Amino acid sequence: MKRTAFFISDGTGITAEALGNSLLAQFEKIHFERITVPYIDDLEKAANLVKRINKSAELDGEKPLVFDTIVDNTIRAEITKANGFMIDIFGTFLQPLEQELAASSSYSVGRSHSISNESNYERRIHAVNFALDNDDGARTRYYDEADIILIGASRSGKTPTCLYLALHYGIKAANYPITEDDIHDQRLPKVLRPHREKLFGLTIDPDRLATIRNERRPNSRYSSAKQCQFEVEEIELMYRRERLPYLNTTAYSVEEISTRIMVNTGIERNR
Amino acid sequence: MKRTAFFISDGTGITAEALGNSLLAQFEKIHFERITVPYIDDLEKAANLVKRINKSAELDGEKPLVFDTIVDNTIRAEITKANGFMIDIFGTFLQPLEQELAASSSYSVGRSHSISNESNYERRIHAVNFALDNDDGARTRYYDEADIILIGASRSGKTPTCLYLALHYGIKAANYPITEDDIHDQRLPKVLRPHREKLFGLTIDPDRLATIRNERRPNSRYSSAKQCQFEVEEIELMYRRERLPYLNTTAYSVEEISTRIMVNTGIERNR
Numbered sequence: 037m038k039r040t041a042f043f044i045s046d047g048t049g050i051t052a053e054a055l056g057n058s059l060l061a062q063f064e065k066i067h068f069e070r071i072t073v074p075y076i077d078d079l080e081k082a083a084n085l086v087k088r089i090n091k092s093a094e095l096d097g098e099k100p101l102v103f104d105t106i107v108d109n110t111i112r113a114e115i116t117k118a119n120g121f122m123i124d125i126f127g128t129f130l131q132p133l134e135q136e137l138a139a140s141s142s143y144s145v146g147r148s149h150s151i152s153n154e155s156n157y158e159r160r161i162h163a164v165n166f167a168l169d170n171d172d173g174a175r176t177r178y179y180d181e182a183d184i185i186l187i188g189a190s191r192s193g194k195t196p197t198c199l200y201l202a203l204h205y206g207i208k209a210a211n212y213p214i215t216e217d218d219i220h221d222q223r224l225p226k227v228l229r230p231h232r233e234k235l236f237g238l239t240i241d242p243d244r245l246a247t248i249r250n251e252r253r254p255n256s257r258y259s260s261a262k263q264c265q266f267e268v269e270e271i272e273l274m275y276r277r278e279r280l281p282y283l284n285t286t287a288y289s290v291e292e293i294s295t296r297i298m299v300n301t302g303i304e305r306n307r
Numbered sequence: 308m309k310r311t312a313f314f315i316s317d318g319t320g321i322t323a324e325a326l327g328n329s330l331l332a333q334f335e336k337i338h339f340e341r342i343t344v345p346y347i348d349d350l351e352k353a354a355n356l357v358k359r360i361n362k363s364a365e366l367d368g369e370k371p372l373v374f375d376t377i378v379d380n381t382i383r384a385e386i387t388k389a390n391g392f393m394i395d396i397f398g399t400f401l402q403p404l405e406q407e408l409a410a411s412s413s414y415s416v417g418r419s420h421s422i423s424n425e426s427n428y429e430r431r432i433h434a435v436n437f438a439l440d441n442d443d444g445a446r447t448r449y450y451d452e453a454d455i456i457l458i459g460a461s462r463s464g465k466t467p468t469c470l471y472l473a474l475h476y477g478i479k480a481a482n483y484p485i486t487e488d489d490i491h492d493q494r495l496p497k498v499l500r501p502h503r504e505k506l507f508g509l510t511i512d513p514d515r516l517a518t519i520r521n522e523r524r525p526n527s528r529y530s531s532a533k534q535c536q537f538e539v540e541e542i543e544l545m546y547r548r549e550r551l552p553y554l555n556t557t558a559y560s561v562e563e564i565s566t567r568i569m570v571n572t573g574i575e576r577n578r
Contacts, residue, residue, distance in 0.1 A: 047563075048563055048566040049566065050325070050562055050566070054321070054322050054419075055322055055326050055396065057419055058322040058376060058397075058418075059397070059404060061418040061419045062378070062397075062401060062404075062412040062414065062415070063404070063410050063413070064413055064415075065410065066410060072576070074566050074570060075566075075567075099407070101407070105329060107333070121407045123400055123403075125326065126329075126330070128399060128400075129394055130330065132394075133330060133372070133394070136370070136372070136392045137310065137334055139336065139337060141333040142333050142334070142335055143333065144333070144335075146563075147329075147332040147333065148325075148328055148329035148332045149560055149562035150560055150563065151558070151560045151563075152332075157560055161467055161561075164466070164467050164470065168442075168466070171439075196432055196435050196474070199435065203467070203470060203471060203474065203561070287422070288421075288422065289420055289421055289422045290432075291321055291420035292318075292319055292417075292420060292421065292422075294319075295319040295320065295345050295346075295420075296346075299345060299346065305341075305343070
């Protein structure tokens with residue numbers, strides 16, 4: 037079974053996409069054809085989009101689902117003319133919110149992913165630069181500035197997680213790879229000791245680690261089952277001995293790893 | 308005026324946050340204290356959260372706004388007992404969707420940001436690695452694999468945009484910095500010529516570029532108004548002469564730059 041879903045917005049469409057995808061994820065048996073249409077910010081674009089939705093309805097023989105976060109009432113009214121099943125996100129929630137807050141919505145377009153909150157946006161970009169400059173143990177002398185320092189075996193998920201924390205939440209995240217040369221008697225590497233309160237460990241099932249490393253360097257010692265097993269064991273022993281908080285990332289996405297780190301450490305979103 | 312807003316989920320809370328922030332962005336005059344509470348996946352956690360919301364209501368003297376994407380009806384019913392103003396996202400939309408789709412929601416928790424769609428998730432992580440390996444002109448020999456190659460002056464927004472495209476959409480984005488040595492007679496640098504159909508140019512107002520560069524290397528030739536002016540002019544002339552699509556990033560966030568690039572090039576989200 038196949039169904040078309042449109043995510044429509046006067047801005048980037050990111051919110052409509054996020055909510056739409058969350059709802060569609062609840063219907064696993066249906067295959068959805070997803071179409072994001074951002075920047076529908078005048079009546080002409082809206083009218084053209086209505087035609088596109090109607091055409092899709094005709095081809096499918098069923099109404100497309102239409103998730104929209106359009107702010108402007110006139111443009112939204114135009115979209116409503118389409119032969120689609122409307123999930124009108126702002127239309128549903130804005131009016132009750134206006135009442136509860138006893139305030140008018142500004143009905144300003146595309147605000148949620150703009151740089152309108154400039155200091156907040158700059159903090160995110162700075163955090164991305166910080167993550168890149170302090171990736172993979174490249175530099176350790178700026179750890180004083182870090183909000184968090186992720187540690188773990190090579191390819192346990194540190195870099196994508198740092199980037200996600202930076203890009204989304206403006207969190208300054210450095211990362212340091214623990215290699216076998218770094219571990220003696222399951223103690224923390226010297227360079228990390230002054231920053232113990234910022235450390236968060238990642239670990240991963242050795243089999244999964246070997247698979248990931250094999251994509252990078254096939255049939256090497258680095259990616260062998262034995263080496264992965266050894267590193268993971270030593271590193272986990274070190275985490276426990278040093279009583280560091282840590283997380284097994286095997287079953288988690290970067291979004292989940294990032295969220296769990298924030299829950300676990302109480303680190304603040306910088307927004 | 309201050310108001311507390313909770314973003315609650317049985318998963319990461321990212322969808323509740325995204326939608327909640329979009330709606331709150333429409334009320335510019337109110338200061339919102341934002342609290343994200345992920346992983347509310349049993350009744351005990353829900354009951355504790357109810358207490359927390361009630362306490363917040365007492366302290367504020369006003370009902371907190373509660374945005375939730377909790378899937379389980381029993382847990383959601385518990386949350387409803389709180390003294391909050393409920394924006395019940397899944398409760399509002401899931402039932403009408405079930406009717407329209409003539410299908411039951413699976414009521415499975417935390418699906419939208421999990422790795423349940425594994426090939427899709429791996430594509431995103433590969434794309435992040437691709438962006439890192441092919442950042443800043445570091446390598447040009449893998450441009451055949453790229454979905455897109457961003458070009459532009461140093462600090463015009465290429466790297467964060469590549470990372471965003473990769474992390475969110477699984478798009479393989481490389482980037483190449485255009486320096487003054489690269490431009491002769493406003494022609495495309497040689498190394499880029501075989502990949503012309505993948506090129507997308509970024510530009511930026513020279514004043515803004517000078518500000519950004521000054522944070523990086525204060526009072527250098529690199530960050531001088533004159534140098535920034537010169538580079539931007541030459542690069543824009545080159546874009547026009549070579550008829551490359553390009554975008555001025557000055558007023559845009561990475562989310563907006565990424566969305567505009569996707570609209571402009573028709574590049575597909577890999578999901």
